[in-house]
Amino acid sequence: MRQRIAVVGSGPAGLTFARVMHRHDHAVTVFERDPAPDARPPGGTLDLHEELGQRALDKAGLLAEFRALSRPEGQAMRILAPDGTVLRDWRPRRDEQANPEIDRGQLRDLLLGPLDVRWGRGVVRVLPGQPDGVRVEFADGRAEHFDLVVGADGAWSKVRPAVSAATPHYSGVTLVETSLDEVDTRHPALARLVGEGSLAVYGVNRAVVAQRNSGGHVKVYAQFRAPLDWAADLDPGDAAAMRARLLALFEGWADPVLELLRQGAEFARRPLHVLPVAHTWTHVPGVTLLGDAAHLMPPLGAGANLAMLEGAELAECLAAGPADPDAAVRAFEGRAGARAARWAALTTAGLERLVSEDPAEAVALFDEVHAS
Numbered sequence: 001m002r003q004r005i006a007v008v009g010s011g012p013a014g015l016t017f018a019r020v021m022h023r024h025d026h027a028v029t030v031f032e033r034d035p036a037p038d039a040r041p042p043g044g045t046l047d048l049h050e051e052l053g054q055r056a057l058d059k060a061g062l063l064a065e066f067r068a069l070s071r072p073e074g075q076a077m078r079i080l081a082p083d084g085t086v087l088r089d090w091r092p093r094r095d096e097q098a099n100p101e102i103d104r105g106q107l108r109d110l111l112l113g114p115l116d117v118r119w120g121r122g123v124v125r126v127l128p129g130q131p132d133g134v135r136v137e138f139a140d141g142r143a144e145h146f147d148l149v150v151g152a153d154g155a156w157s158k159v160r161p162a163v164s165a166a167t168p169h170y171s172g173v174t175l176v177e178t179s180l181d182e183v184d185t186r187h188p189a190l191a192r193l194v195g196e197g198s199l200a201v202y203g204v205n206r207a208v209v210a211q212r213n214s215g216g217h218v219k220v221y222a223q224f225r226a227p228l229d230w231a232a233d234l235d236p237g238d239a240a241a242m243r244a245r246l247l248a249l250f251e252g253w254a255d256p257v258l259e260l261l262r263q264g265a266e267f268a269r270r271p272l273h274v275l276p277v278a279h280t281w282t283h284v285p286g287v288t289l290l291g292d293a294a295h296l297m298p299p300l301g302a303g304a305n306l307a308m309l310e311g312a313e314l315a316e317c318l319a320a321g322p323a324d325p326d327a328a329v330r331a332f333e334g335r336a337g338a339r340a341a342r343w344a345a346l347t348t349a350g351l352e353r354l355v356s357e358d359p360a361e362a363v364a365l366f367d368e369v370h371a372s
């Protein structure tokens with residue numbers, strides 16, 4: 001008899017897992033807390049690496065569709081000093097497919113395809129080792145049982161406590177996100193400043209990063225070292241107050257860079273949390289974790305990629321019909337954990353250099369990545 005498998009979370013990890021299982025004719029039940037796919041803005045663009053996210057899409061049979069949607073030109077990167085001096089202006093070759101960008105909403109829709117997600121089913125607790133399998137308890141008071149529960153429910157995972165006592169801690173860096181719409185027609189000077197891909201401006205312990213998404217939408221991130229409660233006293237809906245706080249923090253920076261912050265209509269404060277580097281757990285039969293639930297790390301272009309590849313790999317090893325599925329999950333956890341630990345160390349060191357006392361470190365990091 002086939003295993004009863006549940007996936008908690010319909011982010012990149014959960015959907016890739018479910019989609020690869022579906023490709024191999026294995027049904028899994030996906031539970032998602034959001035009431036609908038478009039219940040929240042999907043977030044900024046993602047660059048999918050050839051060896052990680054794109055490999056996962058290949059395993060899902062979706063690589064060609066991804067190539068049709070993605071934006072190789074989005075890999076372009078300009079780096080400025082706070083006074084506006086251009087330090088780097090890198091453009092990819094036309095056929096460069098190493099890390100093309102895709103909007104998160106487009107990626108979600110691509111992965112969703114034929115999948116049947118149970119929307120509005122937030123999980124509150126997972127109890128392994130029950131007589132009827134692993135018990136999954138929902139916010140609506142219901143409960144269901146499965147042979148395997150895959151926790152793909154992100155940073156504040158409700159599945160994680162079933163295998164690990166670890167909780168995310170504050171990295172010391174806060175990010176404030178805003179965005180500009182129809183940038184080419186409404187803000188042509190800013191459109192030229194950002195270019196086809198990303199713009200990054202590095203100062204002492206702070207940075208402004210702007211990323212072009214599709215449809216003339218630009219996401220702007222102010223990043224800086226600050227206490228966890230920075231601007232926590234502000235009403236989250238008070239854009240004018242947050243804008244003023246940010247402009248004071250970046251005082252003296254070149255006017256076009258400040259304009260990116262001035263033109264933002266809404267601001268979201270996101271203190272960056274991380275799990276300990278090399279977070280592992282003692283294997284618990286019937287429960288495993290994927291993506292941010294397993295290894296929340298600084299957002300330096302790896303998290304969604306790892307989440308997707310893990311989803312695809314776990315699905316492939318279960319779909320192969322192993323004689324001992326639990327041993328297969330345990331072996332998967334070992335391999336995925338070792339790879340994630342390498343990336344967690346790299347991105348943790350990367351964040352230290354990108355938001356640091358010495359802005360030259362950020363430029364040096366860019367040069368190292370592009371030389372390799």
Ligand SMILES: Cc1cc2nc3c(=O)[nH]c(=O)nc-3n(C[C@H](O)[C@H](O)[C@H](O)COP(=O)(O)OP(=O)(O)OC[C@H]3O[C@@H](n4cnc5c(N)ncnc54)[C@H](O)[C@@H]3O)c2cc1C
Pocket residue numbers: 008009010011012013014031032033034044045046047048121122123124152153154155156157158221290291292293299300301302303304305306307
């Ligand atoms: C600003 C920023 C930029 C980034 N850029 C990149 C990038 O360019 N490339 C890259 O690879 N990574 C990037 N990342 C990291 C990436 O966003 C994450 O690593 C990735 O989304 C993790 O995927 P996931 O599926 O594990 O979790 P998530 O994307 O967090 O998805 C989890 C899902 O589970 C659902 N959920 C949560 N709790 C419950 C519950 N209790 N019950 C049911 N459902 C639940 C959520 O609603 C969500 O749909 C970035 C992150 C940030 C913050």
